[in-house]
Structures are given as structure tokens and as C-alpha cells.
Amino acid sequence: MNQIPSAILENAVEAFATLPGVGNRTALRYALHLMQQPDASVTTFLNALSRLKTDLHRCSRCHCVSDTELCPVCSNPKRDQGIICVVENIQDVMAIENTRQYQGLYHVLGGVISPIDGVGIGDLNIASLLQRVQQEPVREVILALPTTMEGDTTNYYLNKQLKQFPLQVTTIARGIAIGDNLEFADEVTLGRSLLNRVPFDNIA
């Protein structure tokens, strides 16, 4: 890393280097680029980022990001109010919305139970999920959490809590990705896709 002849430039480089996947060299490139932009562009840039903290809200129902009290999904009367898909974060909501295959609602947990990282039940949006299944006409909760030890723990806990309500708890199908070769699939996924096989006439 080259020596930086200014503490102010160095601070800006350090700031950029806090972004995920950004090293010192890339951070320097970003800082030098920003420095050379006209004042108005830099003001626009900084305002856009600053509004992330001041003006960006969470939907009061599903905890997804939203500019309004209720997010576009929650406030859309055409969405199926009887299904809630539970996901870890808003990236997952965006990924599912992108498929255009899902017409129900969401619930963003904001993480998964992870004792090692100090994330307990109280740190996640679990209480509000249990409240929703009591107050809303929910007939199905889809668990779409990651297949990690933490995700499985969270799935297990949520399933136990949700079982006391008159609704179905499901989980998204795991299996060989469409287009993938069986010979290159990992054995856990391949084994599970055999155990969870579906009648041929049922495939969507």
C-alpha cells in the first residue's frame, strides 16, 4: 500500500475500506475518484447515502425496507394475505420477488439464532411473527432460512413455536439446481433430493 500524503485522504480511504470486500487499494481508487468529482456530484452522493439512515424505514408489518409505513408488498391487496414467507434478510426478499413466483407476504427475521455471534431469540423479529400469525388470517408459514447450523436451529425453534397455531409450516425445496449435473452435486443435497422426491405429476 502506497504512502498517502494527506491525513484527510487517508481517513476517506479508511472509511471506504470498511465496506464489505473493499481493500485499501480499491478504497484509495474510490476516494481519489470522489475527490475529483464536482462539488454538486459529491453532495448528491453523500446525501443519497445519508438518507439511508435518516429516511429509510422498516415496514411495520414484515420489517422489510420501505419508504412508507407499510412496504409495497404488505400494502398490495392482491398479495395472498394467508401465506407468510420467513426469510433472514431483505436481500432474500428481493431474490424471491425477482422470481415472480411468489404472491404471499414476507417476514424478515433480521438474522438467525447464533449463540456464537451473540444473536438470541430476542434479537430477531420472532415475537412480531408470532403476533402476526395470531392476528392475521395466516394459513401457511414458509420457512426459507439458510441451510446452515444456525438456520436449522432457527427453523427448529420457529416450527416448535408455530405448531401451536392452526396453520401449516412448510420449507422451500432443497435439491439439485435446474441445469446442474448429478455427478457434480454434493452428496448431502443429492441425498436429500432423493428423500424428498415428488410425484412426477406434481412438479410445477
Added chain:
Amino acid sequence: MNQIPSAILENAVEAFATLPGVGNRTALRYALHLMQQPDASVTTFLNALSRLKTDLHRCSRCHCVSDTELCPVCSNPKRDQGIICVVENIQDVMAIENTRQYQGLYHVLGGVISPIDGVGIGDLNIASLLQRVQQEPVREVILALPTTMEGDTTNYYLNKQLKQFPLQVTTIARGIAIGDNLEFADEVTLGRSLLNRVPFDNIA
């Protein structure tokens, strides 16, 4: 690219995507990361970037970035005041400083002559360079501009202007990089390194 459920988030993503080499996916990752940081961290982040515009100065002598009127190089009496190395931008200054091989001063042109990009002689720090060689005890000017058509044009123009003063104009050595194989070198570089060969006893 996934659909973003918030205009404010989308604006932040667009802002990040203006940085060099940052696409929409990376910009989204940056924005979601920033959004999830504590208020104090985001304030520190934004202040560090905003100071790039408000507090960062250019050295009044060599035009490198500086927190003070004169940059650390220009204000160091131990540096050889008789040699000026002319470079395109401050990244070049940092790269040369990093070699610890150069003890003279710098002059940052701020670009090279490029009629296609609308960069003329008046847009570069050329007048101040000519002023320096008249006012300071300069005995050598090293041209270290890029070996592009624009760099060569600028070299040619600067050499013509500098020739009228009692000083030597030199340019950095171009040749096969140390450790590189001759068989993989491009023919222009290899040809030039033969033409500009140096007596064996002279090598540094």
C-alpha cells in the same frame, strides 16, 4: 438485478454505482452494509468522505494533495530542490514515493494533453511548472508521463518549452521489467530497451 423495494435504498445504490468498477450488485451490497451500521459509524463514514471536498487541499507548489499549504515533500528541506519529477496524477507520486529511490520534488500536471477528451494546455498545471523552473534552482526535470499517445504529446510539448531554460530534461527508463522473461515481452518495449541500452558499469 433484483427489484429494490425502496426509492431511498435505490438512490443509495445508484450513488455507490458511480464509483469506478462498482456495478449494481456490489453497490447494493455496500448500501445494505451501510444501512445496517450504527448511526455513529455512518456519521464517521460520511464525514470522512465529505472532508475530501471541504478540507483537502492541493500543495501550492507541486499540486499534490496536502492537508497544509505545502505538501510533506515540498516542505521537507532534505529533498533535493534541484530536481522536479513531472507526473500525471497523485497516484503516480504515491507510487514513486513508495520506491524510496527518489529524493527530489514533484509536479503534478493533473492529466495529459488530450484533444479528444477536451484537455488542452490551459487545463493542466503547465504554466506553474514553467514558473517553477524560472524561480527555483532547478537543474533537472524528469518527465514520468504515461507512454500513450497523449503522454508522448505532452512530453514533446513540455520538452520544447523546457529546452529554453538552463536545465536537463530526462525521462524515466522504459524496458523489460525486472524478473520478466524476454520471450513474453512486447516487441515495442523490447526494441526500446535494446536501443536505450546502458553501459553495464552504469546500472544502478
